[in-house]
Amino acid sequence: MRPHGAVQPLSFQLDKEGQHFCLTLDTRGFSPEELSVRQVGRKLRVSGKTEKKQEDGKGSYSYRLQEFRQEFDLPEGLNPEAVTCCLAPDGKLHIQAAKAPCVEEAERELTIKRRLEEKPQQSVCPHTEDNSTETGSTGQP
Numbered sequence: 001m002r003p004h005g006a007v008q009p010l011s012f013q014l015d016k017e018g019q020h021f022c023l024t025l026d027t028r029g030f031s032p033e034e035l036s037v038r039q040v041g042r043k044l045r046v047s048g049k050t051e052k053k054q055e056d057g058k059g060s061y062s063y064r065l066q067e068f069r070q071e072f073d074l075p076e077g078l079n080p081e082a083v084t085c086c087l088a089p090d091g092k093l094h095i096q097a098a099k100a101p102c103v104e105e106a107e108r109e110l111t112i113k114r115r116l117e118e119k120p121q122q123s124v125c126p127h128t129e130d131n132s133t134e135t136g137s138t139g140q141p
Contacts, residue, residue: 021097028091044072
């Protein structure tokens with residue numbers, strides 16, 4: 001007897017509003033060992049495969065194969081290191097992550113200050129070795 005089953009998507013709920021990303025998949029019938037969650041860059045690949053063989057005690061049996069594969073895009077600004085997943089007792093797989101404040105994507109305009117007078121040979125950087133006129137100097141060489 002050949003097992004027959006289809007690779008079908010599971011029902012899921014996706015919430016990516018505000019500062020959180022939350023994905024809940026209905027994985028009832030799958031054990032944690034039968035599930036796989038992989039993160040590849042900004043993609044989240046969730047899959048599962050379960051095989052069940054049931055005998056009726058009279059010499060015949062039924063064989064059930066259930067399999068799924070789904071892919072989700074992680075939103076921009078999400079910290080890829082902060083993605084976590086857990087399987088709840090009700091069979092739902094929860095995948096969550098908080099959006100991280102991303103310094104690279106923040107944009108701000110810098111104010112350009114003008115110097116009123118030119119001072120010869122004065123360094124712009126306060127950390128030069130001969131800057132003993134600075135207040136609060138420790139007098140280190």
